[in-house]
Amino acid sequence: MARALYIHWPFCLKKCPYCDFNSHVRAEVDHALWQDALLADMRHEADAAGGEPLESIFFGGGTPSLMPPHLVAALLTEAERLWGFAPGMEITLEANPTSFEADKFAELAHAGVNRVSLGIQSLEQDALTFLGREHSVEEALSALDHAQELxxxxxxDLIYARPRQSADAWAEELRRAIAFGTSHLSLYQLTIEPGTRFATDVRTGSFEPMDxxxxxxxxxVTQEMTATAGLPAYEISNHSAPGQESRHNLTYWRYxxxxxxxxxxxGRRGGRATQRHKKPENWLSAIENQGHGIAEEQALDRxxxxxxxxxxxxxxxxxxxxxxxGVRTGFASGELIVPDKAALYTDLGLLWRDGDRVGLTQAGMPLLDGLLGELVPGDLVGA
Incomplete structure (x- = not known):
């Protein structure tokens, strides 16, 4: 059954203008209450999908680095008791690089976190201000240095394709990022998501997104520079040295x-999809009333x-x-990809085929959404 565990901490100090994640700002958080509730939710999942040791845990958010280290330690202790940890266990925590949060790094490492993902987002101060970030470039670099020690x-993470950003400016920023020597970079194009403050800004003409x-x-530029530096893309926005991929995220992408x-x-477990209540208060009420935070659970057909x-x-x-x-889902391999479209896009250099394996080329990756609509049969897309 499940070999990976995701733990969501929904709180942030402020809402970033580009963010559409499930994050919330609260004046106070009762950490003891949240510890008990998260442990209850975890125990429900272990009952439903236990039996094999975990290979990865990921603390996402929100801003998980706002969690007290003792709460992180309690969750990891219970997860190990419930599932056990496989050799080479990966435990990732997302962190903002403010000095307040960087001061917790030593305690988080002691609690068991062995991989940290820093939301630096830019190495340019003007860009950090535009993106609504709480940290400065100086704080980010100090936090990065501290993290690499521990x-x-x-x-x-870095966000590029910002308004009026030139290719030369991005190449210089990326060159600096690569020089820090981390084994993994997440490099995202700025996307204007519905419901965010940036969506409002674009609608009112405050700025125009990049063409x-x-x-x-x-x-x-991103693909070429990272590949040259030994950090090729293994996913459309994620780059790593060989063997340093995020094992947890690969669990999602490999389904x-x-x-x-x-x-x-x-969650996805045993052919079933689960989704927890999004609003923190509603999730807490569900824990109290039913012992878990699930709002919806349904079986997925093939x-x-x-x-x-x-x-x-x-x-x-x-x-x-x-x-x-096809073996997993009961389809013949030819039913999973539209054959004539696959042949067309292979000829155009957007798709590659190697025996039974198929994937998008570097030229095809920027066209991912459009190609999926063409390649995946309509009766599957509409499932």
């Missing part, structure tokens, strides 16, 4: 089972599972094994 594996062609140029606990967390597996797997440089997916 954790076995460090990754950090798609210009963003594609920056994507190409393997995982449990999700905490407000808004999703079409839904095949569709999800294709949509996730084609994000990966390694692509997807159609025969293996």
């Amino acid at each position: 954790f076995g594996r460090v990754s950090f 798609g062609d210009d963003a594609a140029t920056l994507f190409t 393997r089972d995982y449990c999700g606990v905490g407000p808004g967390a999703h 079409r839904e599972q095949a569709s999800e597996a294709l949509l996730m797997g084609l994000r990966l440089r390694e692509g997807i094994d159609l025969v293996a997916l």
Whole structure:
């Protein structure tokens, strides 16, 4: 059953203008109450999907680095008791690089966190201000240095394709980022998500998003520079040295089972999809009333599972094994990809085929959403 566990901490100091994640600002948080509730939610998942040792745990948010280290330690202790930990266990925590949060790094490492993902987002102060970040460039670099001293594996995020950002400016910022020597980088194009403050700003004319062609140029720069530096993309926005990929995120992209606990967390286990209540107060009420935070749980039929597996797997440089997916879902491999479209996009250099395995080329990756609509049969997309 599940070999990965996601734990969602929903609180932030402020809401970033680009963020559409399930994050909330609260004046006070009762950490003892939240510890008890998260443990209860975790125990429910272990009862439903236990039996094999965990290979990874990921603390996401929100801002998990706002959690007291003793709460993180309590959750890890209970997870190990409930599931056991496989050799080489990966335990990742997302962190903002403010000095307040960096001061907790030593205690978090002692609690068992062995991989940290820093939300640096930019190495330019003007960009950090535009993105609504709480930290300065100086704080970010200090936190990065501190993290590299304490954790076995460090990754950090950058957002590019910002308004009026030139290819030369991005190349220089990325060159600086690569020089810090982390084994993993998450490099995301700025996307204007519905319901965010940036969506309002664009609608009212406060700024214009980068043109798609210009963003594609920056994507190409990103792929070429990271590959040259030994950090090739293994997923459309994630780059690592060989063997340093995020094992937890690979669980999602390879469509393997995982449990999700905490407000808004999703899970996939035993052919069933779970989703927790998103609002923290509603999630807490559900824990009190039913012993877990699940708002919706449903069985996924084979079409839904095949569709999800294709949509996730084609994000990966390694692509997807159609025969293996067919065995899992009961489809012939030829039913999973539209044959004439696959032939067309292979000829155009946007798709590659290697035996039973298929994936998008570097040229195809920027066109991911459009190609998925063409390649995945309509009866699966509409599942």
